[in-house]
Amino acid sequence: MKLLEDKIIEYGQIKHGNVVKVDTFLNHQLDPFVVDALADEFIRLYSGSSISKILTIESSGIAIAYPVASKLGVPLVFAKKAESINLDGELYTSKVFSFTKHREYDVIVAKKFLSDKDNVLIIDDFLANGSALNALLSICTQANLHVEGIGICIEKCFQKGGEEIRSKGYRIESLAMIESIDADNQKIVYKS
Ligand code: 5GP
Secondary structure (H helix, E strand, O other): HHHHHHHHHHHHHOOOOOOOOOOOOOOOOOOOOHHHHHHHHHHOOOOOOOOOEEEEEOOHHHHHHHHHHHHHHEEEEEEEEOOOOOOOEEEEEEEOOOOOOOOOEEEEEEEEHOOOEEEEEEEEEEOOOHHHHHHHHHHHHHOOOOEEEEEEEEEEEEHHHHHHHHHOOOOEEEEEEEEEEEEEEEEEEEOO
């Protein structure tokens, strides 16, 4: 998606450690025009699908997933990061290894918010090694629901998540696909 690619070129900062910082418009300060356009694009890509819920992970995913849910008129469920889990059987749980914080944490979704009748579209800001997405997919498997597809704003194709998860048969639509980055020269190459 050209708008997103151009915004990343204009405002993105490439950090050592394979991190692309987009806090000017997506991760800290939000540009509502951009976020709204991203939501429209996800909706266009999944227009043939009857989606019952949007699923994302806090916190960055929420801002992007919300307009998708709002425009589709369906609930948005976000997996919450949990300090300690009360294993009372009411929660779906999974583990994420944070790419940016270099530590593992638990994520939870209350069972009452996802059921086997749901057809879910998963939305997130970045796809890198796939840990966050795999945690959401594990929660979907636990709920025995159907995953219609996945919508990612920025996929870093040089990391393994996208290829691994596509090879399991999931549909992933990424609006900007980065083939390589160079922190020393602040250079980004998109997948053509
Ligand atoms: P993964 O679990 O696929 O390795 O990483 C995805 C998660 O880590 C995303 O939810 C996002 O919050 C964070 N993340 C991964 N790569 C980047 C990056 O380059 N920049 C930023 N800002 N966040 C990232």
